Amino acid sequence: MNALAPRGGRVGGLWLTLFGVAWLAVWTVQLTPVQLLLPLQLDTPGGPSDWITGVIWSGLILSIGGLAGVIAGPLAGMLSDRTTSRWGRRRPWAIGGTMLTAASLLLTGAASDPVGVGAAWIGVSVGIAVLSAALTAMIADQVFAQRGTASALVSSAQAVGIVVGVGAVVLLGLGIGASYVALAGFILVIGVGTALILPDPQPAVRVASAHAGAERPTWRHRLGALQDRDFGWVLASRLTVNLGNALGTALLLFFLLYGVGSPAESAEDDLLVLIVIYTIFVVVASLIAGAISDRTGRRKSIVIIAALIQALSAVMILVSPTFIGTAIAAAVMGVGYGAYMAVSLAFATDLLPRPEHHARDLGVVNVSASLGQLLGPLLGAGLVALVGGFWLLFLAAGVLSVLGAIMTVAVRPARAPSDPASRSPHPAER
Template sequence: MAWLFVANLGLWMAIYAPIQILLPQQAEMLDRADKVVVFGVVTGVGAVVTMLVVPLIGVLSDRTTSRFGRRHPWTLAGSVLGAVGLVVLANAPSVAVMTLGWSLVQAGIGGMLAALTSTVPDRVPVGQRAQVGGLIGISQMLGTVAGGVLVVVVDDLPRSYLACAAVVVIGALLFVLMTPDTQLVRKPVRLTLWISPREHPDFAWAWLGHFMINLGNALGTLYLLFFLGDVVKHPSPDQGLLQLMALYGVALTAGAVLFGARSDRTGRRKPYVYLASFVMALAALLLVVWPTWVSALVAAPLLGVGFGIYTAVAIALLTQVLPSATDRAKDLGVLNIANALPQAVAPLLASAILTGLGGYRGLFAASALATGLAAWVISRVRSVV
């Protein structure tokens, strides 16, 4: 679990340092007038690539009979492809090349995430999965904060991309070298990406709830750097974002550790999802009513603790509704579409909202609505309490 934590830390640094800081800065450098549109197009295309690649990697991982294991080859290969994409971004002279680079990053890191996530149902008993989910949530938080710190310390856009590339490969390599992997002797007969909502309704409801939570989170966080600069008028939006990320991270850690352990002790999952949904919606509504720097300082830890609770419990809940033990990576890949699809949908929605449906107040209101609806959707899951 320690090495899984390290691998996830490198993965999230390679995702969040670009998406929170580097990509917005690069979009502004390449096209200051249309920076929001450029950022939306780049992240949207990357999200579509993730949706296509992750289930495919899941299928391949479930059917891999390599002597090196069924998950490790894809973990390492994904990290290398993601690093290549980061190198492309470091030298991108145009929006087209920037889009290509981020697409490679999303394909590689998405494949790595599919393989790493599959190790949880492969190896972790149900009664410990929320605690493991908490650890993964902490790695995500630390990756967010550490990625921001890395960018500030390096203080150079191309070199920051290269540093992220090194980090993700090192994390994957350590996990592959230091942990065993199960070896599949015979490939499963079944080969399909389709999971019938009629036959597996709990899986369908869990997928939709996961999508809504991630959509709300994407709407609330993707444009924070622009929000700090354009609305709050923060004198240094980069530094302000780093402060918010630090507050978010501490709160996320507390939520993931405390509530993940409690969920495992009680065996209950849904009440904690309801709590997470409420707290995250409250954070977004705070920015609707009071879009100031002080409000952001309050909203950041609220969002952090809510997402920390959800991240811990979501791993347990989602792995408990998987249709088949033999297709875990593929099924988790389908679930991971609910992570990636909001990254494609959110920029389109955000562009419409920011230009004609209430600006940043409307954007945060939409975030609260999506997050609140997630609680109702998860209540439809019957096989998990």
């Protein structure tokens, strides 16, 4: 444990590795069902004339689960901020969220109708939200000089997690039930293991205030970063850009089948190819952008450019709705989304004013991203049903990405990050 403890505002390679592995497990068990298993469970066997029904069911279930996560994430973060157990603040919530996720995945795999799938998926969404809130708070608690790098691990793990999950299912030929069992075992081992190994120090501010007899905080202090204009713009931008990304990715299997015209027997393989391309560029872009933002402090400009690059990918699919065109657009989208998610999370973390509210505030940051990802299928299903095709879906994806970039322009941060020992932000951020 001592070897993993932060020193001088920095964490070591082992800490970052374990943190990245934990997020890899989170994204694998969340996105493998979203991208592949849920569409397979919900796809209507009534033939080409009935495929939109499957799209609508998929959108409804993912959106209802997303709403449950919206409530659970910040609530779990707030409660973990107030937790004083001898096991730490974040660790009990990380383990609890892991166990709920694993149990709910098993129930999702066993469900045989859309209502049962939806009810079980709510448990998965809540469990992932609780675990994510605990993990994200560790960045604000323990990482100061490497926030861009740590945030890059979160976004790159998202892309790698899709490949790990979908690749395992497709290449090993796993059935739906066996896939959910494998995902449940994976998150249980990795989630509990990393939660027990990673350090979970008590905040110095709590100890100091307890001895100083500090005055009871006002409601404005309790709001913390939530009352801040700039923090609000970052949240709105993350919601909007993630909604745009979800429109371009969440219904990809349906797009291959009914938009591109891929044969049913090869559609899963085509999906895996696109995911691998997307993943490579997300990982490379997130790590490079995160490191550059740590070195220069220029987070805002990177976030704006990244959102515009994602918008470009949607335009490319509109111009060339073929498999080759989609593959090229997947690479461009990976660059934009990878850089955006890595640096925007670090950007939001820099704005947090009160350490005792880190998990709650970052729980809201997580929600702003996950809500966009999980509302996307519902909005996308409606757009597809409205025009009987996919062109409006990708047009909306591009427009939302541009709006996310414009929202970031409105951010005018003027204070240093929440850790007093960390460096002041670059003048370009002010």
